Amino acid sequence: MIIVGAGPTGLMLAAELRLAGVRPLVLERQPRPRDTPKAGGLGGQILELLRYRGLLARFEAACTGPMPAPRFPFGGVHLDFTHLPDPPMHALPLPQQLLERLLGERAGELGVDVRRGHEVTGVSQDDDAVTVDVHGPDGPYQVSTRYLVGCDGARSRIRGWAGIPFPGTVYPEVNRLAQVTLPDAVTVLGNGDLDVPGFGTIRAGFTRTDQGLLGVGSSPGSRSVSLYTIEDEAAEYDDDVPMTLAELQNSVHRVLGAHLPLAGSTRLSRFTFKARQAERYREGRILLAGDAAHLFPATGVALNAGLLDAVNLAWKLAADLHGTAPAGLLDTYHDERHPAGARTLLHTRAQVALRRGHDAAAEALREVFTELLADEQPLRRMGALVAGTDIRYPMPGAGHHPLAGTFAPDLTLHTDEGVTSVADLLRPARPILLDLAGRPELRETARHWTRRVDLRTAKTDDRPADVLLIRPDAHIAWAASVDESGDTATPALHRALSDWFGAP
Ligand SMILES: Cc1cc2nc3c(=O)[nH]c(=O)nc-3n(C[C@H](O)[C@H](O)[C@H](O)COP(=O)(O)OP(=O)(O)OC[C@H]3O[C@@H](n4cnc5c(N)ncnc54)[C@H](O)[C@@H]3O)c2cc1C
Known part of the structure; x- marks a missing residue:
C-alpha cells in the first residue's frame, strides 16, 4: 500500500492505516519537511476527530498564538460566534509546518515508513496491482502495490496518470x-x-x-x-x-x-x-485525497476536508487489504467524501460571489448577508456548513435512524469499570457496538463480529438510541431507536454489520 505525498493528508492517512494494522509506504519527493509557510491553522470537524484520537491536546500545546476568538471570515463578511456559549466552529492557530511536524511525529511513533527524496515519476495499473516508477536518492526503481493513494497536492500527477478529470474554475x-x-x-x-x-x-x-x-x-x-x-x-x-x-x-x-x-x-x-474537484476519487486501484481531490476558493477549510478524507479512507482500505471488506466498501469513500467536498465547494463558491463584487449591488448583498447572520439560527447553520459538521453520509437502503451517517456525539458513558466517553472508546480507531440500553439480543447478534467490532455496554443520560454501531471514522453506521423491538432491530443490525464489516 503506497501513499504518494507526505503533506498533511498523506501523513494523516498513513497514521490511520497503521492504527488499522496496515504498513503503508509513504513516498515524498522533497528531501526535507516543508519550510515554506502555507496554512496558518486548521479548524472544523477534524478538531473533534483529533480529540477522539487523543491528539488534540498535543496539537493545542504546539499552537503559536492564543486560541483565536471564534470569528471567521466568510467572503468579505464574518461569522462571529463570540457571543455563543457553544460556538459551532473552532480553529487552531497551528502553522502548517508545525502541523506536518506533529503528524510526522505521530506517524513515526506508529512505525510509518516515510521515504523522503523519492519522487514518483510514473504509475500504471491492472486488475491486480499498481506499478510505481520512483526516482530515489540512489536512482530509479520500481515497486508494485495493491493500492496507491495520491495525496500529492493540487498539481497531482497521480490524478493525471489515473485519467481522472479535475474540472473547475481559477479565479x-x-x-x-x-x-x-x-x-x-x-x-x-x-x-x-x-x-x-x-x-x-x-x-x-x-x-x-x-x-x-x-x-x-x-x-x-x-x-x-x-x-x-x-x-x-x-x-x-x-x-x-x-x-x-x-x-x-x-x-x-x-x-x-x-x-x-x-x-x-x-x-x-x-x-x-481555485474551485476544482476531481470527477472521481477512485479509479481502479488508485485513489485521491486532500488537495489532489479538491481545491476550494476560500481560506480555512482545505485541511479539514483533506484530513477527513484520510480518516474516511483508511479503515476501508485496511479492511480491503485484510480481506474482510464487504463488496463495495471501498467505493463508499467516493460516495461519502465526494458529496462532502461538493458541499465545501458550494459554500466557498458562494464566498467568491460575496467577496469579489465591488459595486453597489455587491455591497447590498454583503449587507443583507450580515443582517441574516445577526440571528442565531442562520449563524449556527452557516457555522455547521463551514465546519463540515452538517454532513450526513448517504446510507444505502431505506429506513435509517436519523443518527445514521452522522458524526457520533461524545456521550459520557457510565460502565462497570467507571466513567468513559465515546471519544475515549474511539482512540484506537476500532468499530464499536455501543449498547446503551442493556439489549443482550443485539449484543448476541454482534458476537459473530467480535474480532472486528468491539462490544461495549454503558449507560448515558438521555440516550439518543438504544444501540449505536460506530465506524472507526466516528460516523454512526447504524442505530436502534429507543425501545425498538428486537424483531426489527436484530435483522437490521445483522445487515448493517455485514454491510460495513463483512460476512460474520
Ligand atoms: C498560502 C496558503 C495558505 C493556506 N491557508 C490555509 C488555512 O489557513 N487553512 C487550511 O485549511 N488550508 C490552507 N491552505 C491549504 C492547505 O495548505 C492545503 O490544503 C494542504 O497543504 C493540502 O495538503 P495535502 O497533503 O493534500 O497536499 P500538499 O500539502 O500539497 O502535499 C502534497 C505532497 O506531495 C508531494 N508530492 C507531490 N508530487 C509528488 C510525487 N510525484 N512524488 C512524491 N511526492 C510528491 C509534495 O512534495 C507534497 O509534500 C493554504 C494554502 C496556501 C498555499
Missing part, C-alpha cells in the same frame, strides 16, 4: 500574506498607521484602491507588521514556489503606488483561489 485573484519587519526609516504611529519616508501615511486596516486591496496589521511598539494584498491577476502560481520580499513590495507598490521599505520577514506566502 484571477492573487493573495499575498506576510509578517514583515520594518526598517528604522518607517515609523509605526500610535494609531497603527505607518509613516513612510517619501510617501506619507499608509493606514492600518484595509485600504481598497482601483488596483486591489492592502491590509496592514500592526501593534503599538512593535516593528513586526502583517501585510496582506489582493490583486486581480490572471497568473497561475505554484504554491510550492515561495514568494519573495521583492514580490510583496512590488505588489504593495502596484496597489498603493508606495514603495514600502522592508527589513526582513518571518512569513511570506501567496495563494490563489
